[in-house]
Amino acid sequence: GNSVTQMEGPVTLSEEAFLTINCTYTATGYPSLFWYVQYPGEGLQLLLKATKADDKGSNKGFEATYRKETTSFHLEKGSVQVSDSAVYFCALSRRDYKLSFGAGTTVTVRA
Amino acid sequence: NAGVMQNPRHLVRRRGQEARLRCSPMKGHSHVYWYRQLPEEGLKFMVYLQKENIIDESGMPKERFSAEFPKEGPSILRIQQVVRGDSAAYFCASSPLRAGGADEQFFGPGTRLTVL
Numbered sequence: 001g002n003s004v005t006q007m008e009g010p011v012t013l014s015e016e017a018f019l020t021i022n023c024t025y026t027a028t029g030y031p032s033l034f035w036y037v038q039y040p041g042e043g044l045q046l047l048l049k050a051t052k053a054d055d056k057g058s059n060k061g062f063e064a065t066y067r068k069e070t071t072s073f074h075l076e077k078g079s080v081q082v083s084d085s086a087v088y089f090c091a092l093s094r095r096d097y098k099l100s101f102g103a104g105t106t107v108t109v110r111a
Numbered sequence: 112n113a114g115v116m117q118n119p120r121h122l123v124r125r126r127g128q129e130a131r132l133r134c135s136p137m138k139g140h141s142h143v144y145w146y147r148q149l150p151e152e153g154l155k156f157m158v159y160l161q162k163e164n165i166i167d168e169s170g171m172p173k174e175r176f177s178a179e180f181p182k183e184g185p186s187i188l189r190i191q192q193v194v195r196g197d198s199a200a201y202f203c204a205s206s207p208l209r210a211g212g213a214d215e216q217f218f219g220p221g222t223r224l225t226v227l
Contacts, residue, residue: 041220043220043221089153097216098170101154
């Protein structure tokens with residue numbers, strides 16, 4: 001079946017540091033891949049997505065590239081801010097309504 | 112424009128009691144999805160409902176769990192005779208049409224159920 005494995009947290013960084021959260025997946029065919037973010041007290045929000053191999057999703061300074069050869073979709077940001085403190089979820093979809101999520105990575109950015 | 116609302120945000124129950132979790136979808140959304148996140152795991156799909164219909168309950172445990180989305184009012188996820196293993200975060204999502212990808216589902220903040 002489909003599954004997503006992402007880097008365990010928590011991750012604590014200083015402001016302006018580089019952030020990477022690793023995500024690998026197992027799925028048949030060609031799933032769509034996503035990163036969701038959950039800020040404290042709020043619902044999950046779609047951060048970025050990629051629907052085919054070599055696609056790069058980007059939003060709010062975050063980027064992730066769909067790598068079919070390594071079945072990965074790592075999230076990166078070059079310079080984090082305190083406001084980026086949140087829980088980040090990697091997810092995949094076989095183009096239907098059933099999403100498969102990773103366990104989430106808690107990121108804390110200190111000023 | 113209110114987002115997806117879930118209540119309560121935190122629920123504590125003793126073993127054997129019933130838990131009722133409510134989800135109010137975004138205005139104009141008639142499709143609701145429930146997900147469960149067990150400790151140290153990712154969110155897992157449970158059930159997909161439209162108004163007055165269960166479309167897909169393939170992720171729902173066969174016993175003690177039920178869901179509804181009546182013509183009026185919120186969607187309800189009901190867990191009877193709760194056990195400690197039901198302790199989890201339960202997330203609801205909604206969409207205006209049948210979702211075909213993540214950007215079509217809007218999530219609520221979740222309900223954290225703790226069973227003592």
